[in-house]
Amino acid sequence: MGDAPLADHLQVNGEGMARRGWRGARASAGVLCLLGFLSLYAVAVRTVAGQRYDAEIFGAAQRVPFGGHAQIPRVGVPLTLLGVLCGCVLVALRRRRGQAIFCAAASCLLTVAAAAAAQQVLGRPRLGAFAYPYNTYPSDHVAVTAALGLAVLMLWPRPRWFGQMLLGVVALVWMACVYNVVGFAHRPSDVLGGVMLAGGVAAVVVAVVGLGPSIPSGRQQSV
Numbered sequence: 001m002g003d004a005p006l007a008d009h010l011q012v013n014g015e016g017m018a019r020r021g022w023r024g025a026r027a028s029a030g031v032l033c034l035l036g037f038l039s040l041y042a043v044a045v046r047t048v049a050g051q052r053y054d055a056e057i058f059g060a061a062q063r064v065p066f067g068g069h070a071q072i073p074r075v076g077v078p079l080t081l082l083g084v085l086c087g088c089v090l091v092a093l094r095r096r097r098g099q100a101i102f103c104a105a106a107s108c109l110l111t112v113a114a115a116a117a118a119q120q121v122l123g124r125p126r127l128g129a130f131a132y133p134y135n136t137y138p139s140d141h142v143a144v145t146a147a148l149g150l151a152v153l154m155l156w157p158r159p160r161w162f163g164q165m166l167l168g169v170v171a172l173v174w175m176a177c178v179y180n181v182v183g184f185a186h187r188p189s190d191v192l193g194g195v196m197l198a199g200g201v202a203a204v205v206v207a208v209v210g211l212g213p214s215i216p217s218g219r220q221q222s223v
Contacts, residue, residue: 023210024207026204026206026207027203027204027207027208029203030202030204031200031204033197033200034197034204036196037196037197037200040189040192040193041122041137041189041193044137044187044189045125045135045137046125047127050189051127051128051130051131052128052130054130054187054188054189055130057187057188058181058188061178061181061182061188062182064178064179064182067179067182067183070179070183070184070185073175073176073179074141074176074179074180074183074185077173077175077176077179078141078144078176080172081145081148081149081152081169081172082148085148085152088104088151088152088155088156088157089101089104089155091155092155092157095157097155099209099210099211100154100155100211101155103154103202103206103209103211104150104151104154104155105151107151107154107198107201107202107205107206108144108151110201110205111143111144111146111147111197111198111201111202112140112143112147114143114197114201115138115139115140115143115144115197116140118137118138118197119136119137119138119140120135122135122137123135136186136187136190137187137189137190138191138193138196139180139185139190139191139193140194141176141180141185141186141194142173142177142186142190142194142195142198143194143195143198145172145173145176145194146176146194146195146199147201147202149169149170149172149173150169150202152165152169153165153166153169154202154211176191177191177192177194177195
């Protein structure tokens with residue numbers, strides 16, 4: 001009997017340390033993503049070589065199959081993720097996962113605001129023949145798509161199928177990236193910057209709020 005309080009104490013301390021470890025890892029990942037976002041902008045947008053290579057990849061990408069139908073995946077992918085997210089929200093509401101819902105909503109809203117602000121604040125200098133007069137970095141379309149995918153992962157109700165859902169989200173975001181470039185909507189740096197921005201915002205939000213990983217055992221995480 002005397003060992004039970006000690007065991008409970010050790011278990012609580014262990015869970016607390018694991019949670020702090022998760023928060024630290026996610027905060028670090030978020031900072032790295034945001035630093036990558038700024039570094040990519042500094043190289044791909046603010047240098048002559050960066051603009052040249054960006055334009056060359058942009059031109060080569062137009063040979064991707066079905067480029068003439070790029071509007072279909074550009075619209076269909078975020079709508080698909082939004083539909084899945086709505087279903088996940090309903091399940092999360094039933095399970096009273098308020099913290100996870102808050103993280104998902106905050107990540108999406110902050111990503112939209114950050115992408116719009118970045119396009120306005122970050123300039124695109126005219127550095128030769130590869131310049132154009134307005135800034136499209138980052139791709140707000142891809143940033144929102146990636147944010148929706150990350151929100152789905154935050155709320156995904158079946159840990160056993162999480163790996164399959166992760167692969168599905170990655171495939172859909174990749175498709176959105178490709179067909180935003182193929183459809184002449186964005187340069188390659190724009191779409192990569194959009195993914196980095198969404199990932200950074202989501203990781204920082206999760207770290208600040210303290211949302212832990214899903215528990216695959218019989219206990220459901222009460223968040």
